Amino acid sequence: MKNKMKALLLTGILGTIVFGLTGCIRPTVDLNDYITIEVSGYNSLGEAQVIFDYEAYEEDFGDKIKARIDENDVTSMSLDLYYGGDPHKVMLSYCTDYELDKTSELSNGDVIKLVWDCEDETVKDYFNCDLKYSDIEYTVEGLQEIGTFNPFDYVTVDIAGIAPNGKVTITPDYDKPEIQYLSFSADKNSGLSNGDVVVVTADIQGGIDSFAQQFNSIPSPITMAFTVEGLTSYASSAADIDEASFNSIKQQAEDAYMAHWVQVEGNMDGLQGFTYLGNYFLYKKEGMVGNATNQLYMVYKVDCSWDGVAYPHYVYIKFTDISVDESGNAVVDLSKYEIVGKRWNPEGNWMLYYYGYGTLDELYNDCVVTQIGAYSYENNVE
Numbered sequence: 001m002k003n004k005m006k007a008l009l010l011t012g013i014l015g016t017i018v019f020g021l022t023g024c025i026r027p028t029v030d031l032n033d034y035i036t037i038e039v040s041g042y043n044s045l046g047e048a049q050v051i052f053d054y055e056a057y058e059e060d061f062g063d064k065i066k067a068r069i070d071e072n073d074v075t076s077m078s079l080d081l082y083y084g085g086d087p088h089k090v091m092l093s094y095c096t097d098y099e100l101d102k103t104s105e106l107s108n109g110d111v112i113k114l115v116w117d118c119e120d121e122t123v124k125d126y127f128n129c130d131l132k133y134s135d136i137e138y139t140v141e142g143l144q145e146i147g148t149f150n151p152f153d154y155v156t157v158d159i160a161g162i163a164p165n166g167k168v169t170i171t172p173d174y175d176k177p178e179i180q181y182l183s184f185s186a187d188k189n190s191g192l193s194n195g196d197v198v199v200v201t202a203d204i205q206g207g208i209d210s211f212a213q214q215f216n217s218i219p220s221p222i223t224m225a226f227t228v229e230g231l232t233s234y235a236s237s238a239a240d241i242d243e244a245s246f247n248s249i250k251q252q253a254e255d256a257y258m259a260h261w262v263q264v265e266g267n268m269d270g271l272q273g274f275t276y277l278g279n280y281f282l283y284k285k286e287g288m289v290g291n292a293t294n295q296l297y298m299v300y301k302v303d304c305s306w307d308g309v310a311y312p313h314y315v316y317i318k319f320t321d322i323s324v325d326e327s328g329n330a331v332v333d334l335s336k337y338e339i340v341g342k343r344w345n346p347e348g349n350w351m352l353y354y355y356g357y358g359t360l361d362e363l364y365n366d367c368v369v370t371q372i373g374a375y376s377y378e379n380n381v382e
Helices: 002-024 054-061 076-082 087-095 120-127 177-181 208-215 243-265 360-367
Strands: 028-030 035-040 047-052 098-100 111-116 130-132 136-139 147-149 155-160 167-172 182-186 197-204 217-219 223-227 232-234 271-284 294-306 313-320 375-381
Touching (some): 035 111, 047 098, 076 087, 087 120, 120 130, 167 197, 177 182, 177 208, 197 217, 243 271, 243 294, 243 313, 271 360, 294 360, 360 375
Parallel strands (some): 028 130
Antiparallel strands (some): 035 047, 098 111, 155 167, 182 197, 294 313
């Protein structure tokens, strides 16, 4: 019995030693051995691709790379292994990656770089394996020489509108035959503000080889960046409106109301005073729906009388979508305004009415409070 126990213990110890020694010998995969960079096409429009020799990799390591499988590990990689994925394929898929810093619009003499991004520790922990790799620099050569022309000499790119809603319009000059075989597109077409960069790309219809044979030249460059500038921006506060522009708005409001009074009353009789009290400024909240991005309510007190009885009330003249240019000057269409249209009957006398509100609170509630779900606001009325 004693001799049998000794034999079992010795067998266990030797087995442990063998396992430990085996575990220390890890295969090393030199990833660079399987990488080839190829370029093709025409000088200035060359393209590069990376080719990984999967067949050679599988032949070298298909039966050498093993995996530690943990059924309690629920990562995608572990589940792939658990359900029978080949360890050497799973390791390559989940733990190695690379990227070329430039793959298109290449010219002879350009130096491009392949950069690896690998999970070395994961490879050691799960696959008992080491990775060897280094970034690769490749000098472009052998691209076919051919004449070129700049397609952006024959296209107009306009960016207009009011920030942050600037829009791109691309107008090609189809009088040049080559342009008829190109289509132009922008990576951003709308929602633009000053300082944004829009990249316009010229796409060759029918393929570059067909184009080169027909015209004995190719477009180069095929992308061009345009920096957005010169757009006006919506005013987000009454303080954004410069003094001269604000005075013009105020004057237009008062002129418009005087004309309105005469149209309604027939003459200026009965109007004793028209006093500016301040303004309410509303700005549409992000993502909200509204007819105007901003609204400026110019608020006035009207002092008037009828048949010797005073009937003071309150009115507004509203301007909308006021913008500010890059020089800080406000831009507003003074011909587009709204004068209060609500009728007010003093003391409930239905035979007598004015357009306006009997109290300032009523005007405020109607113009501001009813819209605060969609608009932020400033109360600049004293």
